[in-house]
Amino acid sequence: MKKFKVSLLQLDVKFGDPEANYSNVEKYIEEAVQDKPDVLVLPEMWNTGYDLERLETIADKDGQRTKTLLTRLAKHFAVNIVGGSVATKEDGKFYNTSYIFDRKGQLISQYQKVHLFGLMSEDDFISAGSTLNQFIIDGIKAAGVICYDIRFPEWERKLMSTGQQILFVSAQWPTKRIEQWKMLLCARAIENQSFVVAVNRVGNAPKDSFNGHSLVIDPLGKILEEGATDVEGIFTCEFDLDDLKAVRGNIPVFDDRRTDLYF
Numbered sequence: 001m002k003k004f005k006v007s008l009l010q011l012d013v014k015f016g017d018p019e020a021n022y023s024n025v026e027k028y029i030e031e032a033v034q035d036k037p038d039v040l041v042l043p044e045m046w047n048t049g050y051d052l053e054r055l056e057t058i059a060d061k062d063g064q065r066t067k068t069l070l071t072r073l074a075k076h077f078a079v080n081i082v083g084g085s086v087a088t089k090e091d092g093k094f095y096n097t098s099y100i101f102d103r104k105g106q107l108i109s110q111y112q113k114v115h116l117f118g119l120m121s122e123d124d125f126i127s128a129g130s131t132l133n134q135f136i137i138d139g140i141k142a143a144g145v146i147c148y149d150i151r152f153p154e155w156e157r158k159l160m161s162t163g164q165q166i167l168f169v170s171a172q173w174p175t176k177r178i179e180q181w182k183m184l185l186c187a188r189a190i191e192n193q194s195f196v197v198a199v200n201r202v203g204n205a206p207k208d209s210f211n212g213h214s215l216v217i218d219p220l221g222k223i224l225e226e227g228a229t230d231v232e233g234i235f236t237c238e239f240d241l242d243d244l245k246a247v248r249g250n251i252p253v254f255d256d257r258r259t260d261l262y263f
């Protein structure tokens with residue numbers, strides 16, 4: 001039996017206000033560790049929100065501020081952190097970047113969102129990444145994606161096809177499409193026979209509102225935990241990774257793939 005405890009930080013994000021957001025994230029991490037989770041998970045673009053026109057002023061230069069904060073907290077509390085994502089500026093370009101830290105505070109993966117969301121003009125301001133986000137936390141193989149990425153099952157399949165057991169998702173997914181969020185995430189869990197741990201933000205931005213529904217989903221697509229709507233909060237859930245063995249053994253979809261016909 002390998003129990004794994006996750007804490008989802010379903011936070012509000014103050015539009016274009018990094019000072020308020022860094023301070024809020026630190027406060028919530030200090031509170032979340034009281035439950036002694038194995039991993040903390042943050043939402044998407046939590047430093048700036050989608051204040052894309054002001055990125056030159058507010059994006060995190062080379063992710064330094066974010067890395068310094070999350071490294072310190074991961075090490076101090078001996079907790080793994082899937083750091084959601086932040087707006088960064090690197091080599092003159094802007095990215096939607098995720099950083100992952102282990103319990104020693106070491107940066108074990110970093111990822112720049114590969115599918116940019118045109119409906120929120122993300123592609124007008126941000127450059128797309130092109131690397132996989134696979135990592136190992138406490139000996140467990142895992143992968144991470146950001147928001148719109150979940151609409152591309154080929155991407156999650158590629159990430160999950162070398163034994164990954166947990167898919168982490170960080171998002172700013174608007175209220176008006178929240179039913180799609182839930183269905184897409186349940187489908188990603190079922191088809192990849194993996195746990196899905198997905199954090200969405202709450203609150204309002206000038207053009208959108210967000211109502212949480214952060215989710216922990218088991219490999220059969222059953223929702224184990226669902227964040228209440230419209231409230232900032234920490235949602236903690238423990239699951240048994242041994243459950244994967246039965247699911248993958250009974251219906252071995254990875255083995256049954258026709259890779260001679262498709263990827």
Ligand SMILES: O=C(O)CCC(=O)C(=O)O
Pocket residue numbers: 116117120146147148149151172173174177
């Ligand atoms: O795909 C969607 O409906 C939402 C995606 C999104 O909001 C994002 O990628 O930031």
